[in-house]
Amino acid sequence: MAETAVVAKHLLLAKFKEDLSPAAIDELIKGYASLVSLVPSLKTFHWGKDVSVENLHQGFTHVFETTFESVEGISEYLAHPAHVEFADIFLPALEKILIIDYKPTTA
Structure with a gap:
């Protein structure tokens, strides 16, 4: 079975209140x-x-990494009603946040 290549990651650094x-x-x-x-x-x-x-x-205490098969998948995730509902609860609990979306590469 061929392994699906990971082409997009969503990295969130957080400091909770x-x-x-x-x-x-x-x-x-x-x-x-x-x-x-x-x-x-x-x-x-x-x-x-x-x-x-x-x-x-820099004060960040937690890291969260999510994986997607495409950059478009990140956009779908951000707009998904389950994510929107969760973000309404999660984001107010944070003192600091940093988000980076990237495509992994190898040297």
Whole structure:
């Protein structure tokens, strides 16, 4: 079976508001992860907390990476009603956010 090439990624760096409990953050992350089963163009979801020893994170504490088969898939995801509804809950919980969409390349 041929493996489908990944051609677009959506990288979101976040710092949650200080007054958010760990349980509330966990619920938001579960909601984010659930979008994979709701949005056809969204293929994978990965997340993690900053563990850098370089202290260059600029206050960002979490990273969220979503994978799409096309750049157009990111646009479909952004407009999808499930994403719009989730963003209305997720974004107000953030103190800082940085989003980068990119096409992975190899050297």
